Amino acid sequence: MSSDKTDDVTTGFEMVVGLEVHVQLKTASKAFCGCSTDFGAPPNRNTCPVCLALPGALPVLNARAVELALRVALGFGFSVNRLSIFARKNYFYPDLPKGYQISQHDQPIAEHGALDIGLIVNGAPRVIGITRAHMEEDAGKSIHDRYESATAVDLNRSGVPLVEIVSEPDMRSPEEAGAYLRTLKQILLYLDVSDCNMEEGSLRVDANVSARPFGQQTLGTKCEVKNMNSFSGVEKALAAEFRRQCGVLLAGGTVQQQTLLWDGHKNETRPARSKEGSSDYRYFPEPDLPPLIITDAELSRVRETLPELPAARRVRYAAMQLSEYDAQELTADPHTGPYFEAVLALHGDAKSVANWVNGEVRATLNETGATWKSAPLVPARLAGLLELLKDGVVSSSAAKKIFAMLLTSAESPRAIAEREGLVQVRDDNALAGWVDEVLAENPAEATRFAAGEKKLVGLLVGLVMKKSQGRADPKLVNQLLASRAAG
Numbered sequence: 063m064s065s066d067k068t069d070d071v072t073t074g075f076e077m078v079v080g081l082e083v084h085v086q087l088k089t090a091s092k093a094f095c096g097c098s099t100d101f102g103a104p105p106n107r108n109t110c111p112v113c114l115a116l117p118g119a120l121p122v123l124n125a126r127a128v129e130l131a132l133r134v135a136l137g138f139g140f141s142v143n144r145l146s147i148f149a150r151k152n153y154f155y156p157d158l159p160k161g162y163q164i165s166q167h168d169q170p171i172a173e174h175g176a177l178d179i180g181l182i183v184n185g186a187p188r189v190i191g192i193t194r195a196h197m198e199e200d201a202g203k204s205i206h207d208r209y210e211s212a213t214a215v216d217l218n219r220s221g222v223p224l225v226e227i228v229s230e231p232d233m234r235s236p237e238e239a240g241a242y243l244r245t246l247k248q249i250l251l252y253l254d255v256s257d258c259n260m261e262e263g264s265l266r267v268d269a270n271v272s273a274r275p276f277g278q279q280t281l282g283t284k285c286e287v288k289n290m291n292s293f294s295g296v297e298k299a300l301a302a303e304f305r306r307q308c309g310v311l312l313a314g315g316t317v318q319q320q321t322l323l324w325d326g327h328k329n330e331t332r333p334a335r336s337k338e339g340s341s342d343y344r345y346f347p348e349p350d351l352p353p354l355i356i357t358d359a360e361l362s363r364v365r366e367t368l369p370e371l372p373a374a375r376r377v378r379y380a381a382m383q384l385s386e387y388d389a390q391e392l393t394a395d396p397h398t399g400p401y402f403e404a405v406l407a408l409h410g411d412a413k414s415v416a417n418w419v420n421g422e423v424r425a426t427l428n429e430t431g432a433t434w435k436s437a438p439l440v441p442a443r444l445a446g447l448l449e450l451l452k453d454g455v456v457s458s459s460a461a462k463k464i465f466a467m468l469l470t471s472a473e474s475p476r477a478i479a480e481r482e483g484l485v486q487v488r489d490d491n492a493l494a495g496w497v498d499e500v501l502a503e504n505p506a507e508a509t510r511f512a513a514g515e516k517k518l519v520g521l522l523v524g525l526v527m528k529k530s531q532g533r534a535d536p537k538l539v540n541q542l543l544a545s546r547a548a549g
């Protein structure tokens with residue numbers, strides 16, 4: 063990061079960041095009508111009088127959207143408001159046919175949370191405050207590149223349910239913002255409330271960033287940066303915008319509050335339309351929707367369906383004597399852990415299973431695009447392979463070869479090992495034969511070895527392995543040679 067350089071314009075300034083994350087909830091239908099939320103349908107196909115804002119059409123709240131919003135609130139440990147109010151957020155934009163967005167303002171569905179982002183700074187874990195999480199509907203999409211001299215509007219997205227999670231301005235670096243976003247996304251995926259696909263817009267991040275001299279308590283004037291389509295894009299945008307603001311302050315100027323768009327190609331922020339203050343939205347309660355009341359029964363029903371979250375899973379894995387690295391990797395997404403545990407149930411060695419799952423298996427999934435549920439990788443097959451390895455039937459290099467073949471073969475690991483001649487030879491006579499041959503072919507080494515030059519054992523084992531075309535069990539060859547030396 064640029065702040066490492068001592069002659070940098072950012073020296074002496076502290077970055078202050080708050081993030082607003084829009085999460086598209088994984089419902090089949092929209093927030094206030096029955097239209098499909100499918101991504102990629104032909105333009106304006108998923109629309110009806112409600113989401114087209116035709117006169118007289120009335121919204122009806124989607125119960126599943128509320129359930130998923132509660133899942134977010136309870137999963138992250140936010141405090142849930144038993145009564146929340148939908149409000150109209152008024153503004154004009156071509157992709158907003160109603161002229162307002164249904165959102166929540168004074169009384170959101172959840173408030174007051176905290177998120178441990180897994181970083182230790184100055185000896186303490188970094189915990190970022192969460193201001194609120196509210197429900198709202200998405201707007202449509204303006205498409206600028208379809209026609210040469212006109213903008214097209216697609217209202218398929220109009221009315222799709224979102225939860226917006228707003229943090230406190232607690233982050234102090236691009237790295238912290240990145241860690242916050244990655245932690246947030248990981249938990250959202252565990253909660254199974256959104257597919258969190260940034261490219262399809264189901265996770266969108268707006269960043270509020272300001273600069274102030276170190277030691278100053280009051281916040282500097284913030285700018286809002288939009289249009290970042292990856293977490294690393296957010297980190298780069300924050301660094302660039304912070305740098306721009308520091309430059310303005312150093313030159314004796316003042317930062318103007320504004321909305322900026324991130325240009326990843328030019329690596330700079332540029333002004334968007336001028337920022338409306340929140341009073342300009344003229345929020346008022348949505349007269350077409352009653353207040354949203356959450357009952358005890360609903361809360362406990364949702365609470366009962368919450369999954370184990372990554373932090374709890376890591377604790378459980380640490381208790382299996384797995385390293386922190388292994389526990390992190392196994393909990394990186396919601397699916398790896400269950401796969402690991404299914405293999406572990408069949409093959410009790412946690413460390414060995416973790417090594418394979420985090421090593422060969424993950425690498426193969428990355429290369430082939432297969433998933434943890436792919437048939438060739440069912441837990442029983444990996445467990446079978448690990449048993450062969452543990453029993454010394456195959457060597458670890460042979461196990462890797464067999465693993466690669468599991469993907470394209472329906473045979474068992476043992477059948478593949480036998481067909482490919484990868485079963486280690488452990489028969490004493492065969493091994494003794496190879497050892498004799500090697501000693502006979504290398505008389506000088508044989509004599510020195512017999513005279514007590516123990517370090518030659520490595521060379522001799524290597525020669526036996528070569529002679530056996532890799533099939534000899536090296537452990538047994540070692541023992542055999544040791545007994546010859548002693549004799």
Ligand SMILES: [Zn+2]
Nearest residue numbers: 095097110113
């Ligand atoms: Zn509709």
